[in-house]
Amino acid sequence: MIGLVFKELWGRKRRLAGSLIAVFLGVTFLTGTLVLGDTLAGSIDGYFSRAYGDTDVSIRNTTSVSDAPWGSRGQIDASVLDRVRKVNGVASAEPVIQGSGQLLGKDGKTIQSRGPRMAGNWLTDPKLNPYRLAQGRAPRAPDEVVINKMFADEGKLKVGDRTAVLTPDRVPVTVVGISKFGDEDAFGETSFTAFSLEGARKYVARTSDRVTGVWVRAASGVGQGELAARVRPVLAPGTEAVTGQGQIDESMSLVEDGFLRVFRIVLGAFGGVALLVAAFSIHNTFAITMAQRTRESALLRALGAGRRQVVTVVGFEALVIGGTATLAGLAGGYGFAGLLRQLFTQFRIGIAMEGLVVSATSLMIAVPVGLLVTLVAALGPALRASRVPPLAALREVAAETSGPSDTRVIVGGVLAAVSAGTVVLGAVNEQMAMAAAGAVLCVVAMVVLGPVAARPVAAIVGGPAARLRGVAGALARDNAARSPQRTAGAATALMIGVGVVTLLTVFIGSLRASLEDGVAGSFTGAIVVDAGGNETGGFSTRLAAEAAALPQVGGIAGIGKGEMRVDGRTAVAGVGDPSRLRGVLRLDVTQGGLADPGTFAVSKKIADDRGWRAGSRVGVQFADGARQTLTVGAVYKNAELVGDYLVPRTVWNAHTRQPLDVMALVHVKPGASSDDARQALTALAKPYGAPEVKTRDAFVTGQTADMNGFITVVYGMLILAIVIALLGIANTLSLSVHERTRELGLLRAVGANRGQIRSMVRWESVIVALFGTAGGLGLGAFLGWGLGTALGNPFAPPAVQLAVIALVGAVAGGLAAIRPARRAARLAILSAIAAP
Structure with missing residues (x-):
C-alpha cells in the first residue's frame, strides 16, 4: 500500500503541486509570525536584562x-x-x-x-x-x-x-x-x-x-x-x-501580559487565516483528485481492499504532502520572519530586533498544525473515496455529484439564520462576545452554503461573460455552474481572504469615523496646540496660562494625562481645569456640573460599569503613594479627548513635580483672525519645544493618522492569504482542464480555436473569483458592521477601498487562469479526443 501511495504521488505530481504550495505558504506564514514573536520577546528580554x-x-x-x-x-x-x-x-x-x-x-x-x-x-x-x-x-x-x-x-x-x-x-x-x-x-x-x-x-x-x-x-x-x-x-x-x-x-x-500578548494574538490570527485558506485549497484539490480516481478506488475495493485501507492510502498521501510542505514551511518561515522584522523595523516599533530567535514552543505549534490541517482537509475526500462500491470499476461514473444535498441546504440555512441573528443581537445590544460568536458561525454557514449558492451565483455572474464573449463566455458560465461543489471549494478560500480584508477595512473605517465624530463633536474651538501622543511627552502648563493673555485668544484649556489607581484599578486620567474645559469642549454632561475647577468627573461608561453617580465617593491612589477619596462631581458622555476620568489640575499637581499638558484647546476671540491666532500661538510655543499648532480639522484628521501604518501592515500580511486562495483557484482549474481533456479536444474538433479555449478557461476563473470576492465583500461588510456596532462605532465602510478590493479580486481571477488556460489551448486535438 505504501508503494501505491508513492506511485500515486509521483504520477500526479503536477496536480498535487498546488497542495504542497498551499501548505508551504500557510506554514511559512504561521512559522514566520511565531518566530517574529519569539524574536521580539527575546529582544525585549535582552533590553531589560541590560x-x-x-x-x-x-x-x-x-x-x-x-x-x-x-x-x-x-x-x-x-x-x-x-x-x-x-x-x-x-x-x-x-x-x-x-x-x-x-x-x-x-x-x-x-x-x-x-x-x-x-x-x-x-x-x-x-x-x-x-x-x-x-x-x-x-x-x-x-x-x-x-x-x-x-x-x-x-x-x-x-x-x-x-x-x-x-x-x-x-x-x-x-x-x-x-x-x-x-x-x-x-x-x-x-x-x-x-x-x-x-x-x-x-x-x-x-x-x-x-x-x-x-x-x-x-x-x-x-x-x-x-x-x-x-x-x-x-x-x-x-x-x-x-x-x-x-x-x-x-x-x-x-x-508578556500586555503588548506581547496582543502582538502574538494578532500575528497568530493572520497565520490562522492563511492556514484556513490553505486548508480549503488542499481540500478542493483532494476532492477533485479523489473524484477523478473513482474507478481506481473501486478497483482497489474489487481487489479486496477494505474501506479503512482506502482511507489509509489517502491519509498517507496527505501526511506525506503535509510533512514535506511543513518542513519546507519551517525554513520558509524563518526567512519570512526576517522580512517581517525588516517591515516592523521600518515602522519603528521601538525595539531593534537584531537576530531571529526560534523557540521550541513555536516549532511544537507549527509542525503539528501543518500536518493536522492537511490531514483534516483530506479527511472528507478520503471518506468519500472509501464509500465507492466495487461495481463502479465496471462502468462510467460521474466524477462529482451535480448538486448539493437537501441536508446541506437545511443545515446551511439554519446556521445562516442563527449566525446572522446572533450578530445582529450582539450589535444591537453592544455585546461584543455575542457578535464575535455569531461571526464565527457566519463563516461556518458560508462554507456549508457555498455549493448551494454556487450554481445560481455562477449563472448570474457569468451572464455578462456569455453576452460579451459569446460561446466561450457561455461555456465558462456553464462549466462554473455545473460543478457547484468544485466552484464553491475554489471560491471559498478566496472568500475567506477577501472577507477578512473587508472586515478589517470596514471595522477600521468605522473606528476612524467614531474617533473623528467624537473629537469633532466635542471640540468647539478652532485651534489645538498638540504635543503628540507620547505618554511622557507634553509641554509646561504655563503655555496655556501665557496663551490666555494673547489678544487673539478668547478661551483656552490645557489637558494633561496621568496614571493612577481608581478604586484599586490602574487607570489613565485626563488632567485639567474642568471649568475651563467646559468652555472649549462639549462633554455632554448627564449628571452634576463642571463649573467648579476642583470637580472630579467620570465618563458615563465608567459610571454605569461601577454603579457610580454624581455624589459617589471614590478612592484613588497616586504614584507617590498618597491615597485620597474624591467625590464624583459630574458624569459626561463624550470621553474621546479627556478619557474616562477627569482629575482637577489642582488635585493632580499636589502629587507630581512635573505637571505637563499634552494639548491645549483654543477658542479664537470674536473678530480675531484664526491665522493671526495660529501665528501668535506658534511664536509663543517655540520655547516649549515648538509643539504643533493645528487647525481643528487638521487635529481631527491627525487623531486617526496612526491607523494608516497599521492598515498597511494588515494588508501586507493578508496578501499572502489571498495569494494562497488564488493558487487554489489555479490548481482547481488545472485539475479541471485535465479532467476535461476529452471535452476540450472535442471542442477543438468542432471548430473552437485556441483563443476561444483560453478565453473560456479565463472567464471561468474570473467567475469563480468574482463569486469568492462578492461573497467575501458581503460577509466582511456584514461582520464589520456587527463588530463595529457592538463597540458603539458608526457604520462607515470606506467605498474606495472596498471598490479596490473588488477590482483586485476580479483581476486576480484572470491572473490565476493564465497557466491553466495556456495548457488547455495547447492540447493536441487527436490526443485529447483519445483520452479516457
Whole structure:
C-alpha cells in the first residue's frame, strides 16, 4: 500500500503541486509570525536584562499605578541611601533620579520618539550604569548632559553643542557626552538625557531630599536574594527592595501580559487565516483528485481492499504532502520572519530586533498544525473515496455529484439564520462576545452554503461573460455552474481572504469615523496646540496660562494625562481645569456640573460599569503613594479627548513635580483672525519645544493618522492569504482542464480555436473569483458592521477601498487562469479526443 501511495504521488505530481504550495505558504506564514514573536520577546528580554546594569537590588516606592514596565513610580526619601550603604554586603549604592525630560534638537524642536522621553542622573559606577560613553565625558556641572546616540543623530547634536531640555521647564544645557545602551544607540526608542546628580536633583526631582530609587551592587560572594533580605530592615514604610532578576522578570511579565500578548494574538490570527485558506485549497484539490480516481478506488475495493485501507492510502498521501510542505514551511518561515522584522523595523516599533530567535514552543505549534490541517482537509475526500462500491470499476461514473444535498441546504440555512441573528443581537445590544460568536458561525454557514449558492451565483455572474464573449463566455458560465461543489471549494478560500480584508477595512473605517465624530463633536474651538501622543511627552502648563493673555485668544484649556489607581484599578486620567474645559469642549454632561475647577468627573461608561453617580465617593491612589477619596462631581458622555476620568489640575499637581499638558484647546476671540491666532500661538510655543499648532480639522484628521501604518501592515500580511486562495483557484482549474481533456479536444474538433479555449478557461476563473470576492465583500461588510456596532462605532465602510478590493479580486481571477488556460489551448486535438 505504501508503494501505491508513492506511485500515486509521483504520477500526479503536477496536480498535487498546488497542495504542497498551499501548505508551504500557510506554514511559512504561521512559522514566520511565531518566530517574529519569539524574536521580539527575546529582544525585549535582552533590553531589560541590560536596563539595570549589574544592579543586584533596587530600592523603590511600593506603589505601582501602571501596567507598563516603564510606568511611573513615586519618589522615596533620599536618606535611605546612607542607611543602605552601611549594610554589610553592599559594594556600591547610587541614587537614581528619573522623570520626564524632552531633549530639543538643533532646530529647537522636541525630538520625536515612540518611546519614553526621560531625564535623570548619570550613574558614576560603570557596573550599575547600563549606558556607556561613546564620545565625550560624564556631566560635572548642573547644566551639562550626556545624550544617547540615537537622539543625538535625530536632533543633529554633537559634543559641545548648546541645546535645552524640557523638564518641563526649559533648561539650557551643554552636550558633553554621547552614550550608547550596550551596543545599541538607545534603549529601544527611549530618549534618556543624563544630568549630573546635582543637575538631576535641581531640574528633574526638584528637591535634594527625594530620589526615584537606589540601585545597589553586592559585594563578592553575596547573592541578590541575600542582599535584599539584609537591606529590607533599614527601609522606611512605603519602600521595597527588589532583586535585579526580580525586576527583570517583573518587567517581562508586564510586557508578556500586555503588548506581547496582543502582538502574538494578532500575528497568530493572520497565520490562522492563511492556514484556513490553505486548508480549503488542499481540500478542493483532494476532492477533485479523489473524484477523478473513482474507478481506481473501486478497483482497489474489487481487489479486496477494505474501506479503512482506502482511507489509509489517502491519509498517507496527505501526511506525506503535509510533512514535506511543513518542513519546507519551517525554513520558509524563518526567512519570512526576517522580512517581517525588516517591515516592523521600518515602522519603528521601538525595539531593534537584531537576530531571529526560534523557540521550541513555536516549532511544537507549527509542525503539528501543518500536518493536522492537511490531514483534516483530506479527511472528507478520503471518506468519500472509501464509500465507492466495487461495481463502479465496471462502468462510467460521474466524477462529482451535480448538486448539493437537501441536508446541506437545511443545515446551511439554519446556521445562516442563527449566525446572522446572533450578530445582529450582539450589535444591537453592544455585546461584543455575542457578535464575535455569531461571526464565527457566519463563516461556518458560508462554507456549508457555498455549493448551494454556487450554481445560481455562477449563472448570474457569468451572464455578462456569455453576452460579451459569446460561446466561450457561455461555456465558462456553464462549466462554473455545473460543478457547484468544485466552484464553491475554489471560491471559498478566496472568500475567506477577501472577507477578512473587508472586515478589517470596514471595522477600521468605522473606528476612524467614531474617533473623528467624537473629537469633532466635542471640540468647539478652532485651534489645538498638540504635543503628540507620547505618554511622557507634553509641554509646561504655563503655555496655556501665557496663551490666555494673547489678544487673539478668547478661551483656552490645557489637558494633561496621568496614571493612577481608581478604586484599586490602574487607570489613565485626563488632567485639567474642568471649568475651563467646559468652555472649549462639549462633554455632554448627564449628571452634576463642571463649573467648579476642583470637580472630579467620570465618563458615563465608567459610571454605569461601577454603579457610580454624581455624589459617589471614590478612592484613588497616586504614584507617590498618597491615597485620597474624591467625590464624583459630574458624569459626561463624550470621553474621546479627556478619557474616562477627569482629575482637577489642582488635585493632580499636589502629587507630581512635573505637571505637563499634552494639548491645549483654543477658542479664537470674536473678530480675531484664526491665522493671526495660529501665528501668535506658534511664536509663543517655540520655547516649549515648538509643539504643533493645528487647525481643528487638521487635529481631527491627525487623531486617526496612526491607523494608516497599521492598515498597511494588515494588508501586507493578508496578501499572502489571498495569494494562497488564488493558487487554489489555479490548481482547481488545472485539475479541471485535465479532467476535461476529452471535452476540450472535442471542442477543438468542432471548430473552437485556441483563443476561444483560453478565453473560456479565463472567464471561468474570473467567475469563480468574482463569486469568492462578492461573497467575501458581503460577509466582511456584514461582520464589520456587527463588530463595529457592538463597540458603539458608526457604520462607515470606506467605498474606495472596498471598490479596490473588488477590482483586485476580479483581476486576480484572470491572473490565476493564465497557466491553466495556456495548457488547455495547447492540447493536441487527436490526443485529447483519445483520452479516457
